[in-house]
Amino acid sequence: GGRRFQCNFCGGMSECPTFYFAHIRADGRRADSEERPELSRGSVELVATKDYMVRPPMVVTHFFLIDASAYAVESGATACACAAIASVLDSIQGGDSTRIGIATFDAHLNFFSMKPGKQATMLVMPDSSDPYCPAPSALVVNLRENRDSIAELLEAIPGMFTQPQPAESIGGAALFGALQVLKGCGGKITMFLASVPNTGMMAVKARPQGVKSGDRDPQKILQCGDPSWTRLGQQCADYQVAVDLFLLSRHYMDIATLSEVVHRTGGSLYEYDGFTPELDQGQLENDLRWNMVRPQGMEAVMRVRCSAGLSVEEYGGAIYQRTLTDVDLAAIDSDKAILVKFKHEEKLSDTQNAFFQAALLYTNTSGQRRIRVHTIAVPCTNVLGTLYRAAELDTQIFWMARKAAEALPGATLAGVREQVTGQCVDILYAYRRYCATSTSSGQLILPEALKLLP
Incomplete structure (x- = not known):
């Protein structure tokens, strides 16, 4: 009743x-x-109550890190980064409460303290082995109240470093210093990097280049070269700090190492091969603007549930997991996809549906805590042919490509290729054996939904 x-x-x-x-x-x-x-x-969004909050919802906070080393200044990367940031100030989401922070780095880390109507003050952090934040509250300011001061600072930064600059770049220490600024409030670090961090904390060691590897040689160059970058990414995720990385260089950048901090925090990585200001300035501004205006959320936690008889086996994507059941996302946006693999544990009745539900608790850019829930019901069947007819080719290929990319660092091209080929053969062999037994043995039979499987 x-x-x-x-x-x-x-x-x-x-x-x-x-x-x-x-x-x-x-x-x-x-x-x-x-x-x-x-x-x-099937999809609803609810306003979360205080029971779902361990602290007040985050305020949209962006901290921009700009490379001002000798190469960055000479190549024009510093000026391009400043111009790109200035062009998107009015596009940043968050309303009147949005906060902004700016710092540059070369052989030292230079914070900028800003006040309305006054010239910005530079605070130099000379210690690159153990950087700290002198005054976090003074280094992030309200965007609306300090709009003119921020624009003037961005216009002035390229001229501050016209004198011969040191070749050193403390990019790793600068990123750690930016984390110290945001660790109390969370937010996003947007870093513009023109050269590999070569000194100070988390300096990236040079790795051999130009060495050709065969199909049977381990792809070690694709592995992270310094675990401290992985640990920093985990620290950022713990403090709800996401990292976006813009690589503005014409030379080799150890992306396998640098991307670890991006991958762990749900950030985005942009790489401009052979960066040239005249050619890439427009693309840089467009990428940064979309990064700011796209639908996005902060300090998110996701959990996926499924019917009895099924279980979640693993997650895949730019995520961080503290527990086996939840996915932590310092940032989530419309360009990200999270893969979930389910395990069939018990027999399911073919007269009932199986249910799957993804629940995302997040803070939107208006400072409101929300819960977005997606629920789907799918029919169950004990007929293998029906299963093949309903197979989703795009999902299958996406999962196989993702697992191949995850397996490749440290593995061999031949081994990964054999693994993917074996998966395709197993899928098609099962179809031929159980769903197309009446055809001749020499005839190639492919399921309609998976005809384009590699």
């Missing part, structure tokens, strides 16, 4: 709260099912 309900995931029965009660219609549905989105829609 509507006083009890059954969970479609675990099958358990629960009492319906009095305030939520509604009578059941003749067709077995609640009388108010069409009026309640959570009962009639």
Whole structure:
């Protein structure tokens, strides 16, 4: 009569709260099912209560790190980065509460303290082995109140470093210093890097270049060369700090190492091969603007649930996991995809549906804590041919490509190729053996939904 309900995931029965009660219609549905989105829609978004908050929702905070080393200044990367940031100041989301911080680095880390109507003050951090933040609250300022001061600083920065600059770059120490600024409030670090960090904390050691490797040689160049970058990425994720990295260089950049901090925090990496200001300035500004205006969220936690008889085996993507059940995302946006692999543990009835649900708790750019829930019901079958007819080719290829990319660092090209080929052969062999037994043995039979499988 509507006083009890059954969970479609675990099958358990629960009492319906009095305030939520509604009578059941003749067709077995609640009388108010069409009026309640959570009962009639596959995707809903709810405003989270204080029970889902361990602290007040984050304020949108961006901290820009600009490479001002000798190569960056000479190549024009410093000026391009400043111009790109200035061009998107009015596009940054977050409203009147948005906060901005700016720092440059060469052989030292240079913070800038800004106040409305006053010239910015440079605070030099000479210690590159153990950098610290002198005054975090003074280094991130309200964008609306300091709009003119920020624009003037960005215009002045390229001229501050016209004198011969040191060749050293403390990019790793600068990133750690930026984390110290944001660790109390969270936010996003956008770093413009023109040369490999070669000194100070987390200096990236040069690796042999130009050495050709064969199919049977381990691809060690694709492995992270310094685990401290992985640890820094984990620290950033713990403090809800995302990292976006713009690589503005004409020379080799150890992307396998530098990308670790991006991958762990749900950030984005942009690489401009053979960076030339005249050719790449427009693209840089477009990329940065989209980075700021695209639909996005902060300090997110995601959990995926499924029906009894199934379980989540693993997650894939630019994620960080503290536990086996939850996915932590310092940042999430419309350009990201998260893969989830399910494991079939028990027999499922072909007369019932299997249910999958992804719930994302996040803070939007308006400072509101929300819960976005996607739920889907899929039919079960014990007929293998039906399963092949409903196969999703794009998902299959995406998963295989992702697993191949994850396996390649440290492995061999031949080994990964054999692995992918073996997966394709197993899929097609099972179809031929169990779904196309009436055809001649010499005839090539492919399932309609997977004809384009590699």
